[in-house]
Amino acid sequence: MxxxxxxxxxxxxxxxxxxxxxxxxxxxxxxxxxxxxxxxxxxxxxxxxxxxxxxxxxxxxxxxxxxxxxxxxxxxxxxxxxxxxxxxxxxxxxxxxxxxxxxxxxxxxxxxxxxxxxxxxxxxxxxxxxxxxxxxxxxxxxxxxxxxxxxxxxxxxxxxxxxxxxxxxxxxxxxxxxxxxxxxxxxxxxxxxxxxxxxxxxxxxxxxxxxxxxxxQPEKGTEKKNAKDKTGGMDLIRALLQNPPLIALLIADLAKFMFNFVLMGVAAYYFTYIAGDSKMLTTYILITNIFCVVGAYLSKTLSNKFTTRTTTIGVMAIQAVLLLVSYFMYNRVTVVIVLMSIAMFGYGITYACTPALYGDTIVYSEWKTGKNAAGWISGLQNVPLKVSIMTRGIIITACLAMGNFSPDIDPAAASEELKNAISIGFMVIPAIALIIAVVALVFGFKLTKAKVDQYAAEIASRS
Incomplete structure (x- = not known):
């Protein structure tokens, strides 16, 4: 047997x-x-x-x-x-x-x-x-x-x-x-x-x-298990449309990636035309990436203390505040590097937390629909990532156009109009995206740890 x-x-x-x-x-x-x-x-x-x-x-x-x-x-x-x-x-x-x-x-x-x-x-x-x-x-x-x-x-x-x-x-x-x-x-x-x-x-x-x-699963006697794991087109649609926490999380994830990619893309312009020293970019990248690693490493401790959902919402709100404060002080380069490093520390935390939140939406989806759509929902994490890469170029180009940017401009002679436009792309637009993410998670992602544990236990009892 x-x-x-x-x-x-x-x-x-x-x-x-x-x-x-x-x-x-x-x-x-x-x-x-x-x-x-x-x-x-x-x-x-x-x-x-x-x-x-x-x-x-x-x-x-x-x-x-x-x-x-x-x-x-x-x-x-x-x-x-x-x-x-x-x-x-x-x-x-x-x-x-x-x-x-x-x-x-x-x-x-x-x-x-x-x-x-x-x-x-x-x-x-x-x-x-x-x-x-x-x-x-x-x-x-x-x-x-x-x-x-x-x-x-x-x-x-x-x-x-x-x-x-x-x-x-x-x-x-x-x-x-x-x-x-x-x-x-x-x-x-x-x-x-x-x-x-x-x-x-x-x-x-x-x-x-x-x-x-x-x-x-072995071939015999597993029809029920295989039916739960295999999904059709309508099952996948239901896993998305009947899953409000997942929709809210996709919006928040898009904001998270926009924050990262827009900052990466605009940083070179900030240090060239505002800081006046493009070589500082290398130092900035190293410092912020180290902060990112530390944030990711500490995310588990914070999630265990405050729950993953609360940690993500709180950190994104703090990131938005840091970015807005940076905007009002964009000529003070050292202060901006410090604030941005702390914000990237937060990105390390949210980068670590969001896959766990997707895991919670997978549990919720299976509890609600009776189908395990783990691959489909995990795969949807790709969508905010790819969309943010596409929109990055649009955002950066729009901000440079707003500041009448030209590659022929001498960095030392950059106008305040150009500096302000670069700072909007570097700080304000990512902050607005994070604020939208916070609102989406607060009102759309209402899965608590207790609820997820309850749903998981009910799923196990059906097997």
Whole structure:
């Protein structure tokens, strides 16, 4: 008689300490694109600015349009050998280095080369998004309680943010080494391949850590269990539309990512045209990223003391206040760096807390609909991320236009109008986004720890 292997209960020491190393590898890999894709297209591949705009806009738009689909597919198809979600941590990541490298290789000239780069960018993102969504879905699979989900989210966030500190040293050096081996034009392709391999190896480490937490059901006598785990189109729609906390969380998550990406994009303008010292940007990035890591590390302590929901709302409100205070003091550069560092400390906390909140909405959805939509809901985390990347460019461009920006302006002669416009993008708009997030969570996300525990117990009693 075929028996079902018992699922592990409680988090292992490995998960408590090292879950998130895969995310560190993922961020190291994707940072090549974040920092070097544009300069590769303009300075190395020698594309015209209109062609660069065409390549980046096409790739990012398709990426955003596909962002919702990964969780839906994971939730709807037949599970593979090692489970519905865990299997994807080993099945897909090995393809990424080969696809991703061609995003930074120019083959031929003109439109053909541009099309090949776009195809490589889209294909590599599709491949890594399946693994990314499966990875975050495992938080709700292995984490059976709000405390366990908070633990996994905090550890993941700490490793993820630590990658930013590592990349500031590894990224430029690795590119320089590759330039010496395969040539300057293809240096970022070599770096992308190397860090893609690092990502695949570290996702495999996650695969091993989650062994026993997602048990594959035997073929016989499991129709009821399989029916609960497999979802159709209407099940996915209900999981979203009948889940007000999830909708509120998606709004708040969009604000969280907008805060991060807009700050990253505008910081260079702030230190060039307001601080008057572009070299300070390197120091600013290092300090704020260290604060981010510390915030992520401490998020579990705060969540256990105040609950994850309360911590997220409180921290976002404080971040908004810090940004608005910075705006009224934008000419005092040292004060701005201090306030922004504290705000980024808060980002580390909220970055760690939101996956745990998504876990709560997964429990609520299963309690309400009777269907486990973990992959679908976890995959929706991709949507705010991709939308925020798209809107970042619009926001930055609009603020620069408001200040009559021109690259020909001497930074020392920047007008107050331009400084004010840059500061609005750097401080006011992210603050407004965070205020909207606070309102959405206060009035839309009403899942308390007691309610989530109650829903989880009722779900368990149905099995």
């Amino acid at each position: 075929e028996t079902k292997k018992q699922e592990k209960k409680g988090l292992s020491g490995g998960l408590k300490k090292f879950y998130g190393v895969g995310d560190m590898g993922f961020n190291l890999m994707s940072s090549i694109e974040s920092y070097y894709f544009s300069i590769f297209l303009t300075n190395l591949a020698k594309f015209s600015l209109p062609m660069v705009t065409f390549i980046t806009t096409t790739a990012s738009t398709v990426d955003a349009l596909l962002s919702w689909i990964y969780g839906a597919i994971l939730n709807s198809i037949k599970p593979m050998k090692w489970g519905r979600y865990r299997s994807w941590l080993i099945a897909i990541p090995w393809l990424v280095p080969f696809l991703y490298a061609f995003q930074f290789v120019k083959i031929g000239d003109g439109m053909l080369s541009a099309v090949l780069i776009i195809i490589a960018a889209i294909a590599s993102h599709v491949a890594w998004n399946f693994a990314y969504v499966a990875n975050v879905s495992m938080i709700s699979v292995a984490g059976k309680t709000p405390e366990e989900r908070s633990q996994l989210s905090a550890t993941r966030a700490a490793w993820s943010n630590f990658s930013k500190v590592i990349f500031s040293y590894v990224g430029p050096g690795l590119a320089a080494v590759m330039a010496g081996i395969i040539g300057e034009v293809n240096q970022y392709g070599g770096a992308a391949f190397a860090l893609g391999c690092v990502m695949a190896v570290l996702y495999y480490a996650h695969f091993k850590m989650f062994d026993g937490y997602e048990v594959v």
